Amino acid sequence: MKAKKTVFLTGATGTMGRAGLEELVKRRDRFNITLLARPSEVNKKKLAAYEQMDGVRIVWGDLTNYDDVLRGTTGADYVLHVGGMVSPAADYYPKRTRKVNISAAENVVKAILAQPNADEIRAVYIGSVAQTGHRAAPIHWGRTGDPINISVYDHYAISKTIAERVFVESGIKHWACLRQTGILCPELLFKGSDPITFHVPLNSVLEWATAEDSGRLLANVCEAEVPDSFWNNFYNISSGPSYRLTNYEFECKLLKALSCPPPEKIFEPKWFATGNFHGHWYTDSDKLESILHFRSNQTCEDYFRWMAKQTPWYFHLAPLAPAFIIKMAMKKIASTPGMGTLDWLKTRELNRIAAYFHTYEDWAALPERWEDWDLSRPSDKPVYLDHGYDESKPESELDLDDMRQAAAFRGGECLSKEMKKGDLATKLRWKCQFGHEFEASPALILKGGHWCPACLPTPWNYDEIAKGNPFFAQVWRPFHAEDEHHCFGEEIFKGFKG
Numbered sequence: 274m275k276a277k278k279t280v281f282l283t284g285a286t287g288t289m290g291r292a293g294l295e296e297l298v299k300r301r302d303r304f305n306i307t308l309l310a311r312p313s314e315v316n317k318k319k320l321a322a323y324e325q326m327d328g329v330r331i332v333w334g335d336l337t338n339y340d341d342v343l344r345g346t347t348g349a350d351y352v353l354h355v356g357g358m359v360s361p362a363a364d365y366y367p368k369r370t371r372k373v374n375i376s377a378a379e380n381v382v383k384a385i386l387a388q389p390n391a392d393e394i395r396a397v398y399i400g401s402v403a404q405t406g407h408r409a410a411p412i413h414w415g416r417t418g419d420p421i422n423i424s425v426y427d428h429y430a431i432s433k434t435i436a437e438r439v440f441v442e443s444g445i446k447h448w449a450c451l452r453q454t455g456i457l458c459p460e461l462l463f464k465g466s467d468p469i470t471f472h473v474p475l476n477s478v479l480e481w482a483t484a485e486d487s488g489r490l491l492a493n494v495c496e497a498e499v500p501d502s503f504w505n506n507f508y509n510i511s512s513g514p515s516y517r518l519t520n521y522e523f524e525c526k527l528l529k530a531l532s533c534p535p536p537e538k539i540f541e542p543k544w545f546a547t548g549n550f551h552g553h554w555y556t557d558s559d560k561l562e563s564i565l566h567f568r569s570n571q572t573c574e575d576y577f578r579w580m581a582k583q584t585p586w587y588f589h590l591a592p593l594a595p596a597f598i599i600k601m602a603m604k605k606i607a608s609t610p611g612m613g614t615l616d617w618l619k620t621r622e623l624n625r626i627a628a629y630f631h632t633y634e635d636w637a638a639l640p641e642r643w644e645d646w647d648l649s650r651p652s653d654k655p656v657y658l659d660h661g662y663d664e665s666k667p668e669s670e671l672d673l674d675d676m677r678q679a680a681a682f683r684g685g686e687c688l689s690k691e692m693k694k695g696d697l698a699t700k701l702r703w704k705c706q707f708g709h710e711f712e713a714s715p716a717l718i719l720k721g722g723h724w725c726p727a728c729l730p731t732p733w734n735y736d737e738i739a740k741g742n743p744f745f746a747q748v749w750r751p752f753h754a755e756d757e758h759h760c761f762g763e764e765i766f767k768g769f770k771g
Contacts, residue, residue, distance in 0.1 A: 277328075279305045280495050281349035283336060283381070284356030286316045288456050289399065292488025293353065294323070300492060301328035309345040309356070311335055336377035339384065346384035351495045352396045354381045357436075360429055361467045364612065367428030374429075378436035382443040391446070395504065397494055398440040400452040402479070402509070403430035405722065405748075408553035410651035412751055413478045415553040417452070417507035418660050421722050422748045424549045425628040425733045434729065441717045442700065447504040449494070450721065451561070454511055455552070457576055458484035459583035462531055468609040472629065473520045475545050475648055479552035480509075481516040481523075483569070483576055490567040503564050505698065507721050511558040515572040520545075521648045526573075530581040532589045537643045538596040543636065544607045544614055546629035548752055556655045658747045662719065669695035676701060676715060683724055684742035706741035 280297060284290030285308045297306050305328050310316045312333040323329045334341025336356055346352060357377055363370040378398070385394050406422035408415055423430040437450050490510065493499070518526070524536045533539065562568050571579070591599075608615040617625040618636060630636040640646055661682025662675045673692040680687040684706035692701060697716040704710045705725035717723045724745075728738060736753065739746040 277301075277303055277305050278350040278495065279307060279348050280351045280353060281307045281309070281345050282353045282355065282491070283309050283345070283377070284354075284399075286310055286319045287355065287359065288458055288460065288484050289453060289487045289491070290353075290355040291319070292458075292484040293355065293491030294488075296488040296492035297495075298323070298326065298329065301326075304328070304495060306330070307332060307345050307349065309334055309336065309341060336380060337373055339380045342377075342380040343384045343387065346381065346388065349388075349394060350390075352381060352385055352394060353399075353491050353494070354378065354397065354440075355399045355491070357432070358429070361469050363429035363432075364426075364469060367426075370428050371432045371435075374432035375435050375439070378439040382439055382445065385445055386443065393447075394445070395447045395495075396440065396445050396449075397491070398437060398448065398450050400437045400450050400507075401430060401433045402452055402454045402553070403427055403551045404434045404437070404452065405553065406430070406551050407477070407548055407752065408551070408748065409474060409477050409548070409752070412656060412658065412748060413553050413651050414556050414656040415509075415658070416555065416557040417509055417722065418720050419658050419722050420745045420748050421724065421729075422735075422745070423730050423733075424551055425730070426549075426625075427551070430551065431730055434723070435726075437721065438713075438717060438723060438726065441721060442714060449504055450507045451490070451494075452507065452509050453482065453487065454509070455479050455481045456484050456487060457481050457512075457516075457580070459580050461527070462580060462584055462588070466603065466606050468606055468612040468614070471544050471607045471614045472546050473550045474547050475519070475521045475524075475542060475646065476651075477520045477550050477552055478554055478651065479518060479520070479523070480511040480554045480558060481518065481573070482510050482512045483516075483571070486512045486568050489569075490561075490565055493565040493567050499564065505716060508561040509555045509558045510561060511555055512571075512573075512576075513558070513562070513568055515574070517554045518573070519648070519650060522650070526577045530577050531584065532581075532591040533599065534592075534596045539599045539603050541604075541641075542643055542646050543639050543641065544604070546614055547635075547639070548631070549628045554655075556657060659744070660719065661744050667695075668697060671695060671697065671715065671719075676718075679719060680704075683744045684738075685725070706738070 282290060282293060285294045297304055307330045309332045310320060320331060324331055332341060332345045336342060357374040358370040385391055385396055388394060404421055404423065405415060405419055406424045421434055423434060440448050440450060528535060607613045610616050614629065621633065626633055662679040672694045676687040676692060680703055686704045688702040688704055698714055700712040700714050702710065702712055705728055709725050709727040711726055713723065735749050739749040
């Protein structure tokens with residue numbers, strides 16, 4: 274009989290982590306499970322059923338405390354780092370979000386490398402689709418390796434991007450970066466609305482994943498059948514093609530599940546931003562499924578019907594409420610001071626307006642009537658961005674010439690004089706268009722879409738970057754004219770709580 278493996282899981286009180294925990298406990302014949310969670314009353318209540326469970330150990334502590342992370346990591350064969358601050362809290366506490374998510378990644382990496390069996394430990398980092406930013410039509414299809422393109426004000430995406438870099442460049446022998454998308458789960462129906470609802474353009478797209486599929490994914494990655502070729506790569510997570518929705522389609526399905534009137538009855542289209550969110554459909558999400566086999570047979574339609582059945586009975590009284598009453602409540606949410614789109618427009622918050630609408634005049638010129646908006650689905654034909662090197666070559670054949678070609682397409686140079694052919698792990702020396710020199714592995718640059726760390730936001734100097742970086746221009750120029758210039762600087766912290 275084979276010895277049981279030990280899985281260390283962070284974030285078990287969140288949506289994805291909890292789903293992973295529920296799946297792992299079904300496999301306690303093969304796994305021991307260690308959890309790290311903050312000892313809050315809410316978390317203790319969430320994990321009470323697991324605290325006395327055979328094969329489950331809970332470390333009460335904090336991801337920002339290295340000693341707590343070390344206690345959780347010690348003895349682990351697999352480390353699944355799911356935990357951290359997420360939206361909407363991340364939108365209100367940007368500085369705290371950066372501190373928590375980055376320091377947590379640093380602590381997890383340090384604790385793994387401190388283990389006597391560090392080279393045998395398999396580490397999974399959960400990144401985010403937010404790292405690749407606004408990707409509406411005509412560039413609404415994407416894949417790993419596309420440019421990192423963090424939307425303005427998205428400090429959560431900054432923290433996830435930096436933390437992902439920490440993992441990839443740490444020297445951990447076996448790592449995988451799995452970028453999570455929007456997660457569908459019944460709790461989505463109960464959380465109430467947040468002004469972030471109106472930050473999402475109606476015509477933006479997202480390829481969703483269910484919580485259950487995400488949980489199976491976390492458990493399946495720990496199974497012995499996972500091939501060695503899986504490791505040291507980036508992947509996009511989704512529940513499959515039927516989960517490709519526009520935001521308008523998503524709102525229609527969500528409101529129907531809540532027995533609410535359709536968007537046209539309770540929203541005005543001009544309440545929604547016209548850009549600067551995140552999400553795209555994937556050309557490569559089937560790659561992860563082909564390895565880990567985590568998807569159920571449920572279609573997106575099936576899942577929304579199932580979610581509707583999970584709502585309390587009183588939700589189905591919504592049709593008794595006049596639509597204009599619901600609309601008044603939605604307008605109040607869109608007018609939330611500091612975070613609501615209507616508040617930005619009312620107070621002429623120019624930086625916010627520039628990020629989400631271009632100009633006040635552009636917003637004012639938008640159609641008033643729903644029927645004058647084009648909310649049709651964009652093309653189902655995949656579009657592939659140019660990654661700046663010959664992708665038809667096997668990875669084992671990539672060499673210094675390919676690195677120089679990729680660097681030139683990013684407006685910079687590869688300064689290294691030698692590279693072992695096919696070695697994507699050893700860091701090389703690079704220079705960006707502004708003269709910043711930095712070290713990074715070919716894997717991070719070519720397969721992860723990262724580039725110069727000094728050019729990461731703030732200050733979101735994307736107009737200038739796009740002028741000299743054809744790679745990045747592919748995701749910026751479709752939505753921004755060449756004569757635009759916005760450099761947001763540190764004033765984007767104004768009004769935040771911390």
